[in-house]
Amino acid sequence: MKEQQQSLLLSSSARFPPPQGVRLSYGTAGFRADAGLLQSTVYRVGILAALRSLKMDSSVIGLMITASHNKESDNGVKIADPSGGMLSQHWEPFADALANAPSPQHLLHLIIEFVEKENIPLEGVRPAQILLGRDTRPSGESLLEAAKQGISSILGAVAIDMGIVTTPQLHWMVRARNKGVKASELDYFEQLSSSFRCLMDLIPSGSTFNEVDNKLVVDGANGVGGEKLEVLKKMLDGLAIEVRNSGKDGGVLNEGVGADYVQKEKVVPHGFSSQDVGIRCASLDGDADRLVYFSVPSESSSKIDLVDGDKILSLFAVFIKEQLNILNKEGHTDVNSDYQPRLGVIQTAYANGASTDYLRKLGLEVLFTPTGVKYLHEKAAEYDIGIYFEANGHGTIVFSESFLCWLESRNNELSSIVKGSEQQKAALRLLAVSKLINQAVGDALSGLLLVEVILQHMGWSIHRWTELYRDLPSRQLKVKVVDRTAVVTANAETVAVRPPGIQEAINAETAKHPQGRSFIRPSGTEDVIRVYAEASTQEAADSLANSVAKLVDQFLGFSSS
Ligand SMILES: CC(=O)N[C@H]1[C@@H](OP(=O)(O)O)O[C@H](CO)[C@@H](O)[C@@H]1O
Numbered sequence: 001m002k003e004q005q006q007s008l009l010l011s012s013s014a015r016f017p018p019p020q021g022v023r024l025s026y027g028t029a030g031f032r033a034d035a036g037l038l039q040s041t042v043y044r045v046g047i048l049a050a051l052r053s054l055k056m057d058s059s060v061i062g063l064m065i066t067a068s069h070n071k072e073s074d075n076g077v078k079i080a081d082p083s084g085g086m087l088s089q090h091w092e093p094f095a096d097a098l099a100n101a102p103s104p105q106h107l108l109h110l111i112i113e114f115v116e117k118e119n120i121p122l123e124g125v126r127p128a129q130i131l132l133g134r135d136t137r138p139s140g141e142s143l144l145e146a147a148k149q150g151i152s153s154i155l156g157a158v159a160i161d162m163g164i165v166t167t168p169q170l171h172w173m174v175r176a177r178n179k180g181v182k183a184s185e186l187d188y189f190e191q192l193s194s195s196f197r198c199l200m201d202l203i204p205s206g207s208t209f210n211e212v213d214n215k216l217v218v219d220g221a222n223g224v225g226g227e228k229l230e231v232l233k234k235m236l237d238g239l240a241i242e243v244r245n246s247g248k249d250g251g252v253l254n255e256g257v258g259a260d261y262v263q264k265e266k267v268v269p270h271g272f273s274s275q276d277v278g279i280r281c282a283s284l285d286g287d288a289d290r291l292v293y294f295s296v297p298s299e300s301s302s303k304i305d306l307v308d309g310d311k312i313l314s315l316f317a318v319f320i321k322e323q324l325n326i327l328n329k330e331g332h333t334d335v336n337s338d339y340q341p342r343l344g345v346i347q348t349a350y351a352n353g354a355s356t357d358y359l360r361k362l363g364l365e366v367l368f369t370p371t372g373v374k375y376l377h378e379k380a381a382e383y384d385i386g387i388y389f390e391a392n393g394h395g396t397i398v399f400s401e402s403f404l405c406w407l408e409s410r411n412n413e414l415s416s417i418v419k420g421s422e423q424q425k426a427a428l429r430l431l432a433v434s435k436l437i438n439q440a441v442g443d444a445l446s447g448l449l450l451v452e453v454i455l456q457h458m459g460w461s462i463h464r465w466t467e468l469y470r471d472l473p474s475r476q477l478k479v480k481v482v483d484r485t486a487v488v489t490a491n492a493e494t495v496a497v498r499p500p501g502i503q504e505a506i507n508a509e510t511a512k513h514p515q516g517r518s519f520i521r522p523s524g525t526e527d528v529i530r531v532y533a534e535a536s537t538q539e540a541a542d543s544l545a546n547s548v549a550k551l552v553d554q555f556l557g558f559s560s561s
Pocket residue numbers: 028029068350371372373390392394522523524525526530
């Protein structure tokens with residue numbers, strides 16, 4: 001490494017000393033902590049982003065400053081790879097080591113070692129390029145500055161600041177730039193609104209969707225999503241959206257609002273009341289990568305009927321399967337129609353058991369991965385069409401390049417035989433879905449538009465949608481323990497292989513409850529063990545969760561910290 005590069009790294013890192021006595025980890029979704037602790041981490045992630053870009057032939061890398069659904073005083077940082085997906089897991093240990101290096105000398109040493117090991121061309125012809133984005137958190141501005149300082153401590157690296165954006169917008173922009181297509185925020189809105197319009201135009205004429213169903217009220221979590229939806233909605237026809245909790249009316253980010261709150265607490269968010277009984281409502285999280293729907297069933301309580309990620313997944317799966325069936329209808333003997341695209345559905349252990357049953361009964365292939373979209377996305381990408389969702393509302397649909405090519409040519413072929421046939425419309429719908437739904441990462445705004453147009457297509461109210469299947473009652477608990485890494489899981493987190501004996505004890509508790517299912521795992525974003533239980537009644541699910549939480553306590557010891 002050149003002398004000039006070394007001294008630049010030493011002098012700039014001296015301005016960003018790491019916080020004392022805290023160990024940070026890249027975790028399920030990047031670094032997250034109290035914003036006051038993050039200057040040094042974000043600066044160092046800026047360095048990492050520049051190195052990652054150089055390693056990837058100077059492709060554009062994304063750096064997003066957000067702590068999603070965490071409280072407003074927290075913040076965080078995560079990296080988007082050139083495909084628009086999450087940072088390669090192979091680089092996570094380096095991210096951890098960088099964040100925790102105690103001094104500028106240690107930091108420099110780590111970088112030199114890593115650059116050599118990974119063969120990173122520091123003196124290449126093209127500079128590193130990084131797209132920066134942040135959510136609405138007040139701490140975002142100074143953290144963004146720290147990221148810029150990190151980036152500019154790699155000679156020649158260029159930072160492009162996209163300002164306040166949703167996490168999925170930044171991922172979308174990274175992907176688009178690397179594909180060499182238009183990649184501004186306006187391009188994003190135009191792609192979403194035009195593919196939405198295309199799907200609306202292809203709705204069968206007999207659809208029974210009525211005017212009352214036309215209204216949607218969205219809880220913007222007092223974050224960036226509500227603000228962006230206000231812009232997007234002006235570009236849409238055939239859908240009336242009212243945004244509440246857009247952050248302009250004095251509400252606090254994620255406080256009593258947002259997708260995480262609504263999904264976990266199952267009560268109405270601030271700004272919603274008994275006056276909304278029966279109306280279709282949706283909730284975004286703080287950086288607009290999660291989406292859940294809900295309705296208020298009665299005037300007398302604050303409880304909601306939740307339509308979670310599993311049910312959004314089910315709606316998408318029903319629609320996609322229907323279009324594939326139309327497309328593959330018999331009666332055509334041409335060679336191209338023999339191709340059978342592979343459709344896969346990916347869930348985690350948190351998926352409600354009733355949703356998995358429902359999807360399997362539809363004849364779909366359902367697979368499980370550990371928690372965290374990096375795992376789900378990777379699995380989904382193995383299919384021609386992979387649909388994945390976490391129960392909390394993070395998910396998307398990914399289409400393989402080869403399937404999209406086939407679909408394009410199939411569409412051309414069909415249009416030359418009988419333009420406007422049902423088969424051709426199905427091809428057009430699938431192509432439009434691939435443009436509407438964010439291919440890079442789960443995106444609440446694009447997911448919301450897809451839900452809306454599918455409901456109109458099917459002629460379904462939110463109640464008809466909810467009734468696809470009935471959720472099994474479930475309960476989630478958190479248990480604080482001395483060392484959460486003492487729990488080691490296998491089989492997509494459904495079995496605890498360590499500490500020894502705990503799984504047998506969990507099995508014994510589970511067996512006491514009809515339709516019982518329970519598992520434990522260490523959280524990747526909080527210092528806790530998470531307990532999940534479901535059973536045939538709410539009382540049984542609660543009792544199972546409590547017994548398993550007690551087991552965790554017995555096996556792993558309670559920490560009062
Ligand atoms: C049970 C649950 O909701 N877990 C969430 C949560 O991860 P944990 O590792 O469980 O803390 O945050 C992740 C990042 O947002 C998200 O991917 C995941 O689904």
